[in-house]
Amino acid sequence: MQPISTYFPSADTLVFGCMGLGGSWDASSTSAEQRQKDxxxxxxxxxxxxxxxxxxxxxxxxxxxxxxxxxxxxxAGLRDNLLLQSKCAIRFADEASVGRYDFSADYIRQSVEGSLRRLQTDYLDLLLLHRPDPLMQVDEVASVLQRLKEQGKVKHFGVSNFGWPQLQLLQSACLMPLVVNQLQMSLKQHQWLEQNVLTGMAEGASNFFSYGTLEYCQQHKVQVQSWGSLAQGLYSGSGELTSAADQATATLVQQLAASYQCSPEAIVLAFLMRHPAGIQPVIGTTSPQRIRACREAVGLQLTREHWYALYVAARGHALP
Incomplete structure (x- = not known):
């Protein structure tokens, strides 16, 4: 496989996550006030x-x-200068069924048509399968993805929340490469690091993060994206610090922000971006101030010592 820059030469270091747009998670319409804020x-x-x-x-x-x-x-003309990525396959509970995942060809096709209609565009640059469906029939999925590509409705494909065996299985049936895997990763949610640090140790059993997934993505040039990248603002002034580790980490983030002359958000993101997997953070905030603050992470390179200081602070105790 080729790195994502091969498919998207203009791909940004950061991704703007749009989950916060639109207002409430119900059937109500978006208010004029909410729309203006968005x-x-x-x-x-x-x-x-x-x-x-x-x-x-x-x-x-x-x-x-x-x-x-x-x-x-x-x-006018903005669409041509953007990369649009959407996800599908999560279905909410309704009168007939519980909440579930759906990788059936009909549902994937229906979901893409709905996204294109709402986004008012002819194509998606990327479509991700949102969460693994235990009932996934890889040949069926591969066939519908290939058809969407041939129709020009989706240019490239990826997954979200997949472990490497699931990704490898689906890739075995697909003619086109799966170029993205989006995972929950942050300075707070650092199980993606613990799985390796605690290899072969009893305490590692409680830090399972689909062992080997980052290594698979690195080896096969699958772009790793992180969701929850800012840890809901926990270390940059927007969250409640409920543990000694959180307090120590927040203090260190502030100190490093002063040292690097950047925002606390940039430090939190730079921690992810320092990893050799080339993690691409997805930013979930809709605050204009924080949106701008996050951009300060672009080009920011933490020293090895500062990276480890953040990791040890966040885990709350020394490395083994």
Whole structure:
């Protein structure tokens, strides 16, 4: 496989996550006030240099994509300068069924059509399968993905929340490469590091993170994206510090931000980006101030000593 830059030469270091657009997660319409707030967030993102936008068909029950599509219609020519990524396959509970995942060809096709309609675009640059479906029939999935590509509706494909065996199995049936795997990763949610540090140790059994997934992605040039990258602002002033480890980490983040002359958000993101897997953070905030603050992570390289200091602070005790 080739690195993602081969498919998307203009791919940004950061991805703007659109889950916060659209308002509430119910059937209500997006209010004019909410829409204005969302437009201000998108203005700030574009002015700051974001060009890669992450969606999912379920975000605020489809309203996030709808708001973004309306925004595109007010900005002629903008679509051609953006990378749009959406996700599908999570189905909410309804009168007939419990919440479930659905990799059936019909549902994937239906989901893509819905996203294209709401985003008011002819194609997606990337489609990710949102969470692994235990009932996945790889040949069926591969066939519908190939058809979507041939129809020009989706250019490239990837997955989200997949371990390497699931990714490898699906790839074995697909003619085109799966180029992205989006995973929950942050300075707070650091199980992706613990799985290796605690290899062969009893305490490692409680830190399972699909062992070998990052290594598989590195080996096969699958772009790793991180969701929850900012840890909901825990270390940059927006969260409640409930443990000694969280307090120590937040203090260190502030100290490093002063040392590197950047925002605390940039330090938190730079921690992810320092990893050799080339992690591409997805930014979930809709605050214009924080959207701009996150851009300060681009080009920021933490020293090895500072990276380890953050890791040890976040885990709350010394490395073995």
């Amino acid at each position: 437009y201000q967030a998108l203005d700030a993102a574009l002015e700051s240099g974001y060009r890669f936008f992450d969606h999912a068909d379920i975000y605020t029950k489809g309203k996030a994509e709808q708001v973004f599509g309306d925004y595109l219609q007010h900005h």
